[in-house]
Amino acid sequence: MGDSAKRPAYEFVDMATRGPGAVATAFANQVAYCSAAGADITARVVAGIAAVLASDASGELLDRVRDWQGAPLADALSLRVAGGLHALHLSGLAPALTPIYRGDAADDPAIIADVMVAHETALLPWLDGPPQTNEAGRSANFIAAMLWLADQGLPPRFECLEIGSSAGINLMMDRYAYDLGGVRVGPEDAVMHFAPEWRGAPPPAQDIAIVSATGCDVAPVDLTDPAQALRLRAYIWPEHTVRFERMDAAIRAASARKPDLVKATAADFIEAELAKPQAPGTTRMLMHSIVWQYVPADQQARVTAAMEAAGAKATAERPLAWVMVEADRSVHRHKLTVRYWPGGAEEVQLAWSHPHGADVEWLAGA
Numbered sequence: 311m312g313d314s315a316k317r318p319a320y321e322f323v324d325m326a327t328r329g330p331g332a333v334a335t336a337f338a339n340q341v342a343y344c345s346a347a348g349a350d351i352t353a354r355v356v357a358g359i360a361a362v363l364a365s366d367a368s369g370e371l372l373d374r375v376r377d378w379q380g381a382p383l384a385d386a387l388s389l390r391v392a393g394g395l396h397a398l399h400l401s402g403l404a405p406a407l408t409p410i411y412r413g414d415a416a417d418d419p420a421i422i423a424d425v426m427v428a429h430e431t432a433l434l435p436w437l438d439g440p441p442q443t444n445e446a447g448r449s450a451n452f453i454a455a456m457l458w459l460a461d462q463g464l465p466p467r468f469e470c471l472e473i474g475s476s477a478g479i480n481l482m483m484d485r486y487a488y489d490l491g492g493v494r495v496g497p498e499d500a501v502m503h504f505a506p507e508w509r510g511a512p513p514p515a516q517d518i519a520i521v522s523a524t525g526c527d528v529a530p531v532d533l534t535d536p537a538q539a540l541r542l543r544a545y546i547w548p549e550h551t552v553r554f555e556r557m558d559a560a561i562r563a564a565s566a567r568k569p570d571l572v573k574a575t576a577a578d579f580i581e582a583e584l585a586k587p588q589a590p591g592t593t594r595m596l597m598h599s600i601v602w603q604y605v606p607a608d609q610q611a612r613v614t615a616a617m618e619a620a621g622a623k624a625t626a627e628r629p630l631a632w633v634m635v636e637a638d639r640s641v642h643r644h645k646l647t648v649r650y651w652p653g654g655a656e657e658v659q660l661a662w663s664h665p666h667g668a669d670v671e672w673l674a675g676a
Contacts, residue, residue, distance in 0.1 A: 324383075325381060325383050325384040325603055325639060326381045326384060327381060327382075327383060328378075328379075328380060328381045328382070332378070332381070332382050332383070333363065333375065333376060333378055333382045333387065334360065334363070334364070335382075335383070336382035336383040336387055336388060337356055337357075337359065337360035337363070337382075337387075337388045338360065339383055339639075340353075340356045340383075340386075340388040340389065341353045341356050341357045341360070342642065343642055344356060344547070346642050347547075347664070347665060347666075348549070348550075349547040349549055349550065350413075350549060351410070351411060351413060351547070351548050351549045352392060352547045352548065352549070354410060354418060355392050355395060355396070355410060355411075355418075355422070356388045356389075356392055357418070358410070358418035358419050358421070358422040359388065359391050359392065359395075359422055359426075360388075361418070361419035361422075362419050362422050362423045362426060363375060363376055365419065365423065367423045367426075367427070369426065369427055369430055370430060370434065371391075371426055371430045371433055371434055371437075372426065374434070374437055375387065375391060375437070383639075384603050384604075385440060385604075386440055386441050386603075386604075387437075389441045389443075389545070390436050390437050390439075390440070390441060391433070391436065391437070393436055393441055393541075393544045393545045394432070394433040394435075394436030394544070395407060395422065395425065395426075395433070396411075396544040396545070396546075396548060397436075397540060397541065397543075397544035398425065398429055398432065398433075399411050399548075400540065400543055400544060401540065403429065403432070404425045404428075404429060406421050406424060406425055407421060407422075407425060409421070410422075411548050439529060440604045441545045442476045442477070442529075442531055442541060442542055442545055443476070443545050443600055444475070444476035444477050444478075444479040444480065444531070444542065445479070445480075445553065445556075445599070445600075445665075445666050445667060446479045446480065446482075446483075446486065446502055446504070446556045446557075446559075446560055446667070447504055447506070447553070447556065447664075447666050447667020447668065448480060448599040448600070448635055448663075448665075448666070448667050449479075449480045449483035449486060449488075449504070449667070450488050450490060450504045450506050450667050450670065451599070451633075451635045451646045451661065451663050451667070451670070452470070452480065452483060452597050452599075452633055452635075453483065453488050453490065453495050453496075453518075454490050454513045454646070454660065454661065454670065454672070455597075455631075455633040455646060455648050455660060456468055456516075456518045456520075456595070456633075457490070457493065457495070457513040457514050457515070457516045457518060458513055458514060458648065458660055458674055459593060459595075459631055459648065459650060460514070460516035460517075460518050461513075461514035461516055462650070462653065463626075464593045464629045464631065464650065465591045465592055465593050465627070465629065466516055466517055466518045466519060466593075467518075467519050467521050467591060467592045467593065468518065468519070468520050468521065468592065468593050468594075468595050469521055469522050469588065469589070469592050469593065469594045469595065470520060470522065470523040470524070470595050470597055471524055471525070471579075471580065471583050471594065471595065471596050471597070472523070472524070472525035472526070472596075472597050472598060473525070473526055473527075473576035473579060473580065473596070473598045473601060473605070473613070474526075474527060474576065474598050474599075474601030474604065474605070475525030475526060475527045475530065475569070475571050476527055476530070476531050476542070477530070477531035477532070477533045477538075477539075477542055477560070477564070477569075477571075478525055478527075478530070478531075478533075478564070478568070478569030478570070478571040479533075479560045479569075480525075480597075480599065481523040481524070481525045481569035481570060481571060482501075482523075482560065482563050482564070482569050483520070483523070484496075484497075484520040484523065485497065485500060485501050485502075485563055486500050486501065486502045486503070486504060487500035487502070487503045487504070488503075488504050488505070489503070489504070489505035490505075490506070490508060490512060490513050490670070491508035491510075491511070491512030491513065491670075491672065492508075492512050493512045493513055493514075493515045495518065501559050501560075501562065501563045502556060502559045502560070502563075504667060506664070506667055506668060506669050506670045507668060507669035507670070508669070508670055508672065509669065509670070509671045509672065510661075510670075510671055510672035510673060510675060511672055511674075511675030512672070512675070513672060513674070513675070514675075521589075521592060522570070523569070523570060524570045524571075524572070524583070525569065525570065525571050525572070526571070526572050526573070526574040526575070526576065526578075526579035527571065527573065527574075528573070528574070528575055529573075530571050530572070530573050532568075533560060533561045533564035533565070533568075534561070534564055534565050534568070539557070539561055542557060543557055547666075550666060553666060575609055576598075576601075576605050576609050576613055577608075577609040577612035577613050577616070580596060580612075580613050580616050580617070581612065581616045584616050584617070584619075584620045588628045589628075590627040590628060591627060592628070593629050593630070593631055593650075594620075594628070594629070594630050594631070595630075595631040595632070595633055596613075596617060596630075596631070596632045596633070597632075597633045597634070598633075598634060598635070598636075599634075599635035599636070600635065600636065600637065600644070600665060601636070602634065602636045603636070603637065617630065617632055617649075618655070620651075621649075621650075621651030621652075621655055622651070624651035624652050625652065626652065629650060629651060629652065629653075630650065630651045631648060631649070631650040631651075632648065632649040632650070633646070633647075633648050634646070634647050634648075635663055637665075643662050644662065644663045644664070644665050645659050645661065645662055645663065646659065646660045646661040646662075646663050646670075647659050647660065648660055658674070659673055659674075660672065660673060660674040661673055661674070
């Protein structure tokens with residue numbers, strides 16, 4: 311994402327902000343965020359939607375967005391609408407959007423306004439739930455964290471638990487291969503290969519194994535269902551073409567063997583999983599990426615309490631770890647952080663990471 315000195319300066323925006331002006335602020339924030347991540351077309355679409363919202367155009371869809379009752383930034387409201395528009399484009403149902411997604415000059419607000427009115431019925435359901443942004447490239451962060459944890463002396467055999475798994479793409483990370491700053495991990499017959507641009511020292515070279523990977527989602531996606539797969543494709547930023555290739559590879563992998571994915575809330579899932587016996591010589595690891603902001607505050611509290619209670623009982627033979635790839639909205643970057651027990655349970659930042667796994671700035675070995 312470039313040197314930090316070249317990044318635009320951002321003002322902190324409280325994720326929980328709601329009320330007058332919050333929708334406009336959230337859309338402006340998302341435009342800046344997409345631009346910083348190299349997603350110029352998505353930034354253009356979000357800016358076009360914002361312009362329509364600021365106009366005198368009317369309709370049920372526009373009214374619901376303007377009068378959003380939740381926190382529009384935390385709810386990723388702008389990306390809900392943008393995802394619906396992208397789905398219309400991908401399915402060929404709104405050819406008027408083609409110039410925008412092709413990068414041609416166009417009157418974006420006029421085009422988007424017409425499409426939002428003509429396809430209001432199809433777009434309204436996109437407001438009903440948060441974006442599904444499962445991205446295989448993020449799994450490189452989880453692997454790097456496992457290497458680091460093993461280097462701290464935790465057993466290198468990992469029992470992985472993921473919340474907000476969406477379609478379970480990252481639950482299949484043991485089928486992918488990685489080159490992390492020259493440290494190679496993964497099978498020879500990998501279904502996908504990841505080599506993020508690596509800055510800083512490489513992660514520790516360790517022999518690790520994933521003995522199990524189970525996840526949950528409140529609305530799990532079946533990759534083998536074409537309609538559900540289209541929804542995931544719609545949330546892929548169109549300028550990031552490699553992500554469509556990864557999605558196709560993930561669909562093939564899921565068709566061969568589905569990931570272990572259940573429908574459950576984050577808190578219910580973690581409480582139940584932590585109550586199960588843990589084999590000696592394994593590290594039980596909670597992991598999640600670009601999910602925490604969508605977890606309701608009461609469930610965040612329950613997950614945290616359950617992890618800390620289990621951590622208090624953790625031993626060297628049965629340790630517990632918590633690995634997160636989440637946004638730091640104060641600087642518009644994503645960071646890879648880790649907590650583990652026993653060991654003090656203090657949060658350690660291992661890296662800055664691109665939200666789609668394009669690059670990693672490793673800090674732990676600096």
